[in-house]
Amino acid sequence: xxxxxxxxxxxxxxxxxxxxxxxxxxxxxxxxxxxxxxxxxxxxxxxxxxxxxxxxxxxxxxxxxxxxxxxxxxxxxxxxxxxxxxxxxxxxxxxxxxxxxxxxxxxxxxxxxxxxxxxxxxxxxxxxxxxxxxxxxxxxxxxxxxxxxxxxxxxxxxxxxxxxxxxxxxxxxxxxxxxxxxxxxxxxxxxxxxxxxxxxxxxxxxxxxxxxxxxxxxxxxxxxxxxxxxxxxxxxxxxxxxxxxxxxxxxxxxxxxxxxxxxxxxxxxxxxxxxxxxxxxxxxxxxxxxxxxxxxxxxxxxxxxxxxxxxxxxxxxxxxxxxxxxxxxxxxxxxxxxxxxxxxxxxxxxxxxxxxxxxxxxxxxxxxxxxxxxxxxxxxxxxxxxxxxxxxxxxxxxxxxxxxxxxxxxxxxxxxxxxxxxxxxxxxxxxxxxxxxxxxxxxxxxxxxxxxxxxxxxxxxxxxxxxxxxxxxxxxxxxxxxxxxxxxxxxxxxxxxxxxxxxxxxxxxxxxxxxxxxxxxxxxxxxxxxxxxxxxxxx
Amino acid sequence: xxxxxxxxxxxxxxxxxxxxxxxxxxxxxxxxxxxxxxxxxxxxxxxxxxxxxxxxxxxxxxxxxxxxxxxxxxxxxxxxxxxxxxxxxxxxxxxxxxxxxxxxxxxxxxxxxxxxxxxxxxxxxxxxxxxxxxxxxxxxxxxxxxxxxxxxxxxxxxxxxxxxxxxxxxxxxxxxxxxxxxxxxxxxxxxxxxxxxxxxxxxxxxxxxxxxxxxxxxxxxxxxxxxxxxxxxxxxxxxxxxxxxxxxxxxxxxxxxxxxxxxxxxxxxxxxxxxxxxxxxxx
Numbered sequence: 001x002x003x004x005x006x007x008x009x010x011x012x013x014x015x016x017x018x019x020x021x022x023x024x025x026x027x028x029x030x031x032x033x034x035x036x037x038x039x040x041x042x043x044x045x046x047x048x049x050x051x052x053x054x055x056x057x058x059x060x061x062x063x064x065x066x067x068x069x070x071x072x073x074x075x076x077x078x079x080x081x082x083x084x085x086x087x088x089x090x091x092x093x094x095x096x097x098x099x100x101x102x103x104x105x106x107x108x109x110x111x112x113x114x115x116x117x118x119x120x121x122x123x124x125x126x127x128x129x130x131x132x133x134x135x136x137x138x139x140x141x142x143x144x145x146x147x148x149x150x151x152x153x154x155x156x157x158x159x160x161x162x163x164x165x166x167x168x169x170x171x172x173x174x175x176x177x178x179x180x181x182x183x184x185x186x187x188x189x190x191x192x193x194x195x196x197x198x199x200x201x202x203x204x205x206x207x208x209x210x211x212x213x214x215x216x217x218x219x220x221x222x223x224x225x226x227x228x229x230x231x232x233x234x235x236x237x238x239x240x241x242x243x244x245x246x247x248x249x250x251x252x253x254x255x256x257x258x259x260x261x262x263x264x265x266x267x268x269x270x271x272x273x274x275x276x277x278x279x280x281x282x283x284x285x286x287x288x289x290x291x292x293x294x295x296x297x298x299x300x301x302x303x304x305x306x307x308x309x310x311x312x313x314x315x316x317x318x319x320x321x322x323x324x325x326x327x328x329x330x331x332x333x334x335x336x337x338x339x340x341x342x343x344x345x346x347x348x349x350x351x352x353x354x355x356x357x358x359x360x361x362x363x364x365x366x367x368x369x370x371x372x373x374x375x376x377x378x379x380x381x382x383x384x385x386x387x388x389x390x391x392x393x394x395x396x397x398x399x400x401x402x403x404x405x406x407x408x409x410x411x412x413x414x415x416x417x418x419x420x421x422x423x424x425x426x427x428x429x430x431x432x433x434x435x436x437x438x439x440x441x442x443x444x445x446x447x448x449x450x451x452x453x454x455x456x457x458x459x460x461x462x463x464x465x466x467x468x469x470x471x472x473x474x475x476x477x478x479x480x481x482x483x484x485x486x487x488x489x490x491x492x493x494x495x496x497x498x499x500x501x502x503x504x505x506x507x508x509x510x511x512x513x514x515x516x517x518x519x520x521x522x523x524x525x526x527x528x529x530x531x532x533x534x535x536x537x538x539x
Numbered sequence: 540x541x542x543x544x545x546x547x548x549x550x551x552x553x554x555x556x557x558x559x560x561x562x563x564x565x566x567x568x569x570x571x572x573x574x575x576x577x578x579x580x581x582x583x584x585x586x587x588x589x590x591x592x593x594x595x596x597x598x599x600x601x602x603x604x605x606x607x608x609x610x611x612x613x614x615x616x617x618x619x620x621x622x623x624x625x626x627x628x629x630x631x632x633x634x635x636x637x638x639x640x641x642x643x644x645x646x647x648x649x650x651x652x653x654x655x656x657x658x659x660x661x662x663x664x665x666x667x668x669x670x671x672x673x674x675x676x677x678x679x680x681x682x683x684x685x686x687x688x689x690x691x692x693x694x695x696x697x698x699x700x701x702x703x704x705x706x707x708x709x710x711x712x713x714x715x716x717x718x719x720x721x722x723x724x725x726x727x728x729x730x731x732x733x734x735x736x737x738x739x740x741x742x743x744x745x746x747x748x749x750x751x752x753x754x755x756x757x758x759x760x761x762x763x764x765x766x767x768x769x770x771x772x773x774x775x776x777x778x779x780x781x782x783x784x785x786x787x788x789x790x791x792x793x794x795x796x797x798x799x800x801x802x803x804x805x806x807x808x809x810x811x812x813x814x815x816x817x818x819x820x821x822x
Contacts, residue, residue, distance in 0.1 A: 417601060465765045467764065467765075485765040485766075486764070487764030489765055489766055491765070503766055
């Protein structure tokens with residue numbers, strides 16, 4: 001009795017403790033109703049990376065200052081996009097650790113380190129993790145060594161651990177999983193290592209595999225096998241290494257796929273190489289492919305289509321349409337009908353020298369092979385291997401109707417190598433099969449925040465930066481766009497005009513996607529630079 | 540916010556003909572090799588086949604050539620001919636895995652692949668396909684002294700610091716490269732411009748700027764981001780500008796603070812190259 005009285009008295013002395021809330025599927029589906037939370041990797045199922053919060057505005061953003069910072073426990077570079085649920089933030093740390101943090105104070109609440117073998121070196125990608133998913137009372141992380149692990153949201157205790165793929169076959173995972181109704185959807189990386197791409201769906205309760213859909217044929221009778229000469233599908237590719245989107249009404253999952261293998265030498269795999277460098281739409285219950293759209297047929301420049309697709313509804317030519325838009329690594333912006341994959345519009349959003357344009361069906365009208373194909377001595381082509389955009393997320397504001405992207409204008413000398421390929425063991429500039437490239441230097445590469453009319457890709461404004469920035473873009477209901485330049489200047493732009501309004505040098509490159517949330521009525525902006533997560537608010 | 544910090548009128552127009560006084564810190568050398576030469580028992584290089592060496596060459600072209608040059612004679616990174624003989628096979632392996640100085644660690648190819656690269660680089664030998672310096676190093680030192688090179692460059696502990704230090708330039712740059720550089724310094728990346736500097740957009744790029752209130756300056760770019768620009772003058776002073784206060788910013792990539800030495804006789808040039816090539820470390 002005395003203890004209880006003491007406890008109550010003690011409670012009165014503390015801040016109200018953050019509470020670990022249940023995150024039902026309904027909450028995830030209707031995330032726009034609770035803009036104070038950031039419940040999925042891209043903020044909502046449509047991957048719009050739009051925050052409805054309005055406290056920070058063009059008028060007061062100059063007063064933004066650091067509220068708290070959190071430094072990685074294990075070192076490395078933080079690329080994680082945080083999830084925020086009712087005052088608790090969940091971030092992942094390299095290679096696959098997870099930390100829960102009090103989102104008001106920055107104080108860690110629990111820390112989970114999965115048993116990743118220390119000597120495991122993935123091929124073609126850096127061992128990092130870009131975020132977690134939450135559903136009901138669990139937090140889900142996909143590890144670099146291909147496990148999907150469910151943690152108790154309150155304690156970080158493991159609830160189940162399922163193997164997704166075999167790392168010896170070249171598979172490695174850096175993406176945040178996608179939580180939908182009772183299910184966890186997750187892809188794989190490793191296209192440079194000859195991994196066969198697939199998307200998996202696990203039961204959120206117990207980690208049982210519900211379905212698995214391969215993106216590249218596994219036999220001559222599989223769909224798309226006739227687009228790979230001489231059974232060359234056997235080399236794999238088409239990985240699903242970034243997080244996709246979901247339309248609950250259509251019950252379709254949208255996921256971008258990566259390059260065919262080996263990448264920079266396409267001679268041994270003539271044909272379109274389905275379903276690589278494509279957007280695929282899968283039935284969420286069965287994994288069955290409803291439609292696909294291939295952006296770059298017979299791809300030879302590492303232009304994965306892995307960028308998160310943004311879903312939005314808009315009027316096109318007088319008709320209301322359900323759209324899927326993507327700024328693709330091949331430097332074109334695409335507008336598709338997300339009910340059937342029909343091509344609606346497509347224009348370059350970054351400098352490109354490989355295609356005259358897109359035809360009526362959205363297929364690129366490529367320039368002659370001699371001008372664009374990788375060669376032994378190197379062929380100069382825009383965009384570079386890292387693309388007009390890479391893994392970092394664009395965003396879309398339903399208030400402005402604009403699509404905001406951090407666009408890269410840079411080139412590479414594309415080098416053709418041998419076609420040899422062995423799973424988990426390959427050749428190339430970053431491990432990839434078939435060659436590689438030499439990229440333009442920082443002074444020859446520029447990045448710009450570009451605002452495009454979402455339904456057409458027409459450029460409304462651009463904000464040009466110095467250097468090669470690898471930062472995602474966030475847009476808020478307050479009318480601000482947040483991103484950062486290559487030096488680590490985190491900045492705010494006016495979402496309507498692109499006018500710079502505020503910046504702060506964070507001391508290292510910002511290699512992650514910004515998010516916004518609110519606790520106790522105060523709006524925060526979060527992004528990481530180097531090995532630290534920074535959280536900003538007004539005083 | 541900084542606005543044209545420590546900018547005094549007297550320093551505005553910077554004369555680029557060498558003035559020599561410098562407060563700049565000499566650039567740090569990379570760490571010593573982790574494995575000394577000699578301890579080569581059981582090196583995997585011994586077991587490499589000609590196919591492995593050929594694969595090493597391909598891997599080198601794709602992973603290393605952009606900095607070290609297609610023929611490994613050095614561009615942004617040093618000349619690698621003889622590096623295996625100097626650092627040892629294990630030593631080179633460790634540099635590839637751990638990085639060194641401006642070089643990032645390479646973690647994306649497996650051990651067997653790294654050994655193939657080490658094996659290939661070993662076959663290049665001490666001088667490989669490069670021509671050796673043909674001049675007389677001792678006479679080259681006279682050319683160095685007579686032309687006032689020490690005004691801007693340090694060898695050992697002697698000299699200025701406007702340009703890169705040359706104490707070990709013979710180790711990191713091939714004679715051919717030095718020859719071309721002396722004739723046209725603006726054309727090539729400076730000898731000690733390393734990767735982090737590239738990423739920070741520094742190096743020795745000359746930038747000419749005009750402020751909105753009409754002042755002008757040309758200096759060596761130390762740092763530039765989207766919002767600010769820092770230049771250094773030949774006296775070693777630093778100037779940081781708020782870009783919103785600048786009217787024009789003109790990089791001059793083809794130019795260098797260093798003059799061309801095309802006026803030297805062919806013999807003097809060969810001797811100077813031979814002297815620079817003979818500089819292999821601390822004196």
